[in-house]
Amino acid sequence: MSGKTEPASHLRLSGQTVLIVGGSSGIGLATAQAVLAAGGHVHIAARTSASLAAARAQLGPDVQTHVCDAASEDAVARMSANLPPLDHLFTTAGAFAPDDIRTTAIDELRAIHDSRLWSCVHIVRHCTDRLRHDGSVTFMSGTASWYPEGAALTSAACGAVQSLARSLAVSMAPLRFNALCPGYTRTALWSKTFGDEGETILASLARDIPIGRAAEPSEIADAALFLMTNAYVNGIELIIDGGARLT
Template sequence: MSSKATYAILGGTSGIGFAVALKIIERGDRVLVGGRSPERLAGALQRLGPHARGRTLDVTARASLEAFFADAPQLSGLFTPAASYHTGPFREGAAETSEALFTGKFWSQYWAVFAALPYLDDKASVVLMSGAASARPIGAPAYAACNSALEGLARGLAVELSPIRVNCLSPGTTDTELWRNRPAEQREAAYDYWNGVCLTGRPAAVEDQAAAALFLLDNANMTGSTLFCDGGYTLR
């Protein structure tokens, strides 16, 4: 019987989620990854190697979340960076940037933890993902509220699910594939803005966020906390 620990990562085919999966594999543990695209999932699993397995997943559908975990082994941890949403100003009154945003980012993580709960061991760790706009909004108030709600959810779950630990990672702008696939002019304008409003003068690297997430997964004395890996953005 294998003594390797298994961690589930929803959104583990790219960006921060994939970087965390890779770190877990490199240290000798196993991962169960989920992603929307069958092609990207297959590519991620090939890169991660034989200690990774996964399924396609729609994080906004409870049935899909339940199916994802249906035959999972006992899990030592869960990380939920997967999200699909749009942001926009309050004055537009657009449902897709308010109510749908909560569906794609808040409720998806809420129900992911619920679906995973029967498979989490009693010393497991859960890491949700919010964003630094929770503490320092710049427009898009529904987005700020959603991130704040996730941080509150982490605190509430930490109390109710103890001794399972629950924390939240709150990143700032990060140089992920998502940004690299956008037009250079748009990306550079966003990075220039970020460089001026944070303290480190640069976007985070994916590896920065992955190290922060892994710290929350591993540190046995961390629960109910939000870790701002934002380059000091919330201090300006």
Template sequence: MADSRKYSSKLSGKRILVIGGSSGIGYCVAEASIESDASVIISSSNETKIKSSINNLLRTYPSAKDRVSGYPCDLSSPSLESNIEKLLSQCGGKLDHIVITAGDRLATSKIEDITLESIQKAAMVRFNAPLLLAKHVRKYLNAGPAASITLTTGTVSQKPMKDWSSIASYAAGLHGMTRNLALDLAPIRVNLISPGAVLTPLWDGMPEDQFHGFVKMMKEKLPTGEIGRPEDVAESYLYVMRDWNCTGSVISTNGGALLT
């Protein structure tokens, strides 16, 4: 019998690559995609972490054994472009969607302390990688508006924060990249998700007392009274994959951070 679900089956049978899918928002995008009956390939720089994440996914979704796989890809390496090409070729066959949530440690720095090296390093994972991936993606994505690429920025792209100039520059640049790629790669769709503060492992490097102070400050400041959960933010990525009419768009999911 044909599947009569008009909306919840939109990702059924689709092949989705989640770069940054071994933790945080990317892991939750992988979970949500599996629940939507898609096949998921997760990637990060750490092969051990990929294997652990796949095991965790299969413990939660044992029936998805044939729909989950993963491959490492170092986006911070000088061989970035060849690493991306290798990852895409390892996926085998055409993909329907690519989601990029990968991010390295937030390189906040006082303006007087930045260097050319630090500026270039800050670009690798969050800016250079999406652009170089777009260069090669036509060969690996199904053609047409059913296919999509989804990039990730943050609210600092719209609301400046002290000592975030390097990161903010690239975060804002992703807005322009998304709009232009939506034209360059058409009819493949390209969109951008802009989360606010989200409780992910990216904050693990922060001293515990500083982290608790940050959480308290954000809860008091945000209209929702809560910091974002990755499982909620993941819904934005599912939306832009499902909506064939959405391209060149920025979806904000920030707890109202831009209002205060």
């Protein structure tokens, strides 16, 4: 026994600063709450000032907010000019979008990749120079890359994000890059995508996986903190799906 006192696990981000793009709702908001509980400082970015104000009301006045549509490189560049030094960066940008590649308007299909893949590119281009030399970047992807379920372009974008994380873990070392791949998660995205039937659809889908339920955003946030705080995790896709890939 060395007698060395290890820091309390609940303060494992003490004094560190985290930027969460898409931090005003769902998994991003839950991650912001988890970072604060772990002793970190939080900056969140979202597309509208109204959503940021609502999030700040939940998170507290010390949280810094930035209006930014990550699909726009100019918007990300403007945001980056107002960022402090960062320890970790997490982006949840991108939405699930059902599509028929034969009939969906091409602009709608391109927007899926803009919101998922190109948002990550913009953030890397303009925000990683704010990171400490061994900081971390986590891209949120999803299990749609394995289970398309009527969303071909979302599936392709998720796969591209995962490949991007692996590639950047090599080309931008010692920065760490990982992809977080949640499965069915109880967020407002389901009602936004499917309307009043969203909750019913989610429950029906989640009933067939081994755990038998959808994840809570806080459970995915715990995984995001793991990717930030374990300094030897690099270049992986962390799948949090309740065992769905086993069925």
